[in-house]
Amino acid sequence: RWRPWSYADPLQEQDGVERFKWQRQDIPFGAATSYVHLEKLCEGSCATVYKGISRINGQLVALKVIRLEAEEGVPFTAIREASLLKRLKHANIVLLHDIIQTKETLTFVFEYMHTDLAQYMGQHPGGLHSCNVMLFMFQLLRGLAYIHQQHILHRDLNPQNLLISCLGELKLADFGLARAKSTPRQTYSSEVVALWYRPPDVLLGATDYSSDLDIWSAGCIFVEMIQGQPVFAGTSGTHEQLAKIWAVLGVPTEDTWPGLSKLPNYNTELVASTRPQRLRVICDRLSRVPEAEDLASRMLTAFPRGQISAQDALLHGFFSPLLPQLYQVSAGQLVLTVPGVRLQPEICDLFASYRIGHLSGGSSKFW
Amino acid sequence: MELEAQWWTGQLAADIHQALRYKELKLPSYKAQSPQLHLRRYFADLIAIVSNRFRLCPAARHLAVYLLDLFMDRYDISIQQLHVVALSCLLLASKFEEKEDSVPKLEQLNSLGCMTNMNLVLTKQNLLHMELLLLETFQWNLCLPTAAHFIDYYLSIAVHETDLHDGWPMVCL
Numbered sequence: 001r002w003r004p005w006s007y008a009d010p011l012q013e014q015d016g017v018e019r020f021k022w023q024r025q026d027i028p029f030g031a032a033t034s035y036v037h038l039e040k041l042c043e044g045s046c047a048t049v050y051k052g053i054s055r056i057n058g059q060l061v062a063l064k065v066i067r068l069e070a071e072e073g074v075p076f077t078a079i080r081e082a083s084l085l086k087r088l089k090h091a092n093i094v095l096l097h098d099i100i101q102t103k104e105t106l107t108f109v110f111e112y113m114h115t116d117l118a119q120y121m122g123q124h125p126g127g128l129h130s131c132n133v134m135l136f137m138f139q140l141l142r143g144l145a146y147i148h149q150q151h152i153l154h155r156d157l158n159p160q161n162l163l164i165s166c167l168g169e170l171k172l173a174d175f176g177l178a179r180a181k182s183t184p185r186q187t188y189s190s191e192v193v194a195l196w197y198r199p200p201d202v203l204l205g206a207t208d209y210s211s212d213l214d215i216w217s218a219g220c221i222f223v224e225m226i227q228g229q230p231v232f233a234g235t236s237g238t239h240e241q242l243a244k245i246w247a248v249l250g251v252p253t254e255d256t257w258p259g260l261s262k263l264p265n266y267n268t269e270l271v272a273s274t275r276p277q278r279l280r281v282i283c284d285r286l287s288r289v290p291e292a293e294d295l296a297s298r299m300l301t302a303f304p305r306g307q308i309s310a311q312d313a314l315l316h317g318f319f320s321p322l323l324p325q326l327y328q329v330s331a332g333q334l335v336l337t338v339p340g341v342r343l344q345p346e347i348c349d350l351f352a353s354y355r356i357g358h359l360s361g362g363s364s365k366f367w
Numbered sequence: 368m369e370l371e372a373q374w375w376t377g378q379l380a381a382d383i384h385q386a387l388r389y390k391e392l393k394l395p396s397y398k399a400q401s402p403q404l405h406l407r408r409y410f411a412d413l414i415a416i417v418s419n420r421f422r423l424c425p426a427a428r429h430l431a432v433y434l435l436d437l438f439m440d441r442y443d444i445s446i447q448q449l450h451v452v453a454l455s456c457l458l459l460a461s462k463f464e465e466k467e468d469s470v471p472k473l474e475q476l477n478s479l480g481c482m483t484n485m486n487l488v489l490t491k492q493n494l495l496h497m498e499l500l501l502l503e504t505f506q507w508n509l510c511l512p513t514a515a516h517f518i519d520y521y522l523s524i525a526v527h528e529t530d531l532h533d534g535w536p537m538v539c540l
Contacts, residue, residue: 083463
């Protein structure tokens with residue numbers, strides 16, 4: 001049967017000859033037997049992810065197996081994820097190769113990625129090499145600029161959803177909570193974005209999200225990469241999370257943020273005056289990287305409309321050490337294809353004769 | 368229906384409208400060639416009635432009818448089976464357009480008067496099977512703008528605030 005979404009990305013057609021050698025005509029896309037399951041990578045509440053290998057072309061894949069028995073029909077997250085990913089073709093967005101239906105499961109076949117940013121930061125504690133921060137951040141913003149241009153919000157950006165290859169490619173994944181910005185009327189529970197990466201307006205109960213939501217999350221991830229610690233790491237819920245944010249940005253007022261007092265979770269107790277501080281007061285490493293604090297503070301702005309866009313952030317002075325060719329790379333091409341662009345060894349890799357890794361504990365997520 | 372997030376009044380309104388228009392130009396073609404075309408009216412009504420009972424938004428309702436039209440256009444379907452198709456279109460559209468807790472549950476759906484009167488029951492198996500067939504037919508792409516996706520934007524331009532009665536123009540959806 002013809003499955004248009006299964007075919008190789010036309011942007012990678014230069015590999016056509018190589019692919020053709022691998023291609024086995026008798027093994028179809030869309031069939032469970034076309035993929036061999038290797039090991040289990042992680043298990044979630046309604047899906048399990050396996051590492052696998054495609055018998056069609058010999059590529060490593062990540063198989064996200066969604067259980068259907070407890071659901072009424074296809075889960076809405078699966079519908080949205082596939083619907084959105086299918087029309088996103090970009091080197092910094094995870095590629096959905098194939099969809100397989102069986103009686104009790106639905107399997108999404110993704111390209112395989114070696115690790116994710118959460119795990120990478122866990123293995124390299126104390127902040128990342130500033131060149132690598134630049135490389136990861138550039139790719140994150142490139143992916144974000146692309147989806148925002150398509151009027152799609154990710155809404156759940158956190159280090160676990162940013163997949164990283166051993167070469168240093170970064171791709172946005174897990175679009176289960178994403179939705180098309182063109183239909184923003186229906187918002188659902190404010191349980192978007194892991195609490196630490198949630199912007200203040202969402203914490204206050206706002207439901208008319210815009211791309212600012214993703215920019216805030218990206219800003220938090222940016223500071224975390226440099227500092228080696230989450231920037232706003234609350235432990236006891238929304239109230240504390242907001243307090244952590246106000247401690248840095250200062251408590252907003254109706255003057256600095258028109259409409260603030262009308263937000264559902266707005267609490268007048270908040271109005272104990274705190275003056276804004278520079279971000280380097282809580283994240284000292286920001287001052288060691290040129291322009292990093294300025295970019296971070298432009299992304300972490302409390303009043304939503306004031307934020308920098310992903311597109312503008314890419315042009316920020318922080319990225320000026322990068323090669324100008326990076327801006328010419330086409331949407332389907334990885335920035336790592338530019339000569340001289342590569343991941344730098346992290347400081348702890350240079351010193352460690354033993355692995356410091358696996359500090360993060362728990363089960364790993366490798367796709 | 369919720370009105371708090373009014374994209375058509377926001378800064379991005381023109382931009383979003385343009386993106387919707389762009390997508391609209393790439394909609395799959397509809398040929399009105401279903402062998403059951405005479406039944407379309409009945410099933411569109413069924414979708415409207417059920418979506419009203421669950422207070423689904425116009426975008427979900429219109430998307431459901433559009434999915435039904437496109438699906439009927441491509442298959443020869445028995446009347447009994449068309450009931451399953453129509454209701455599955457509605458659930459699929461509401462999963463895509465609505466917030467999670469507004470998506471009708473099968474138990475509530477099956478207990479509606481219009482369902483029990485006709486001895487209609489939509490089972491989990493039927494729904495799953497039909498949703499997967501629908502998704503495959505549409506290649507998993509449900510980003511299909513309908514008239515309902517545009518109406519608020521056009522109303523905001525065409526109707527002045529002083530024309531409103533209880534927040535709505537005299538002639539409403």
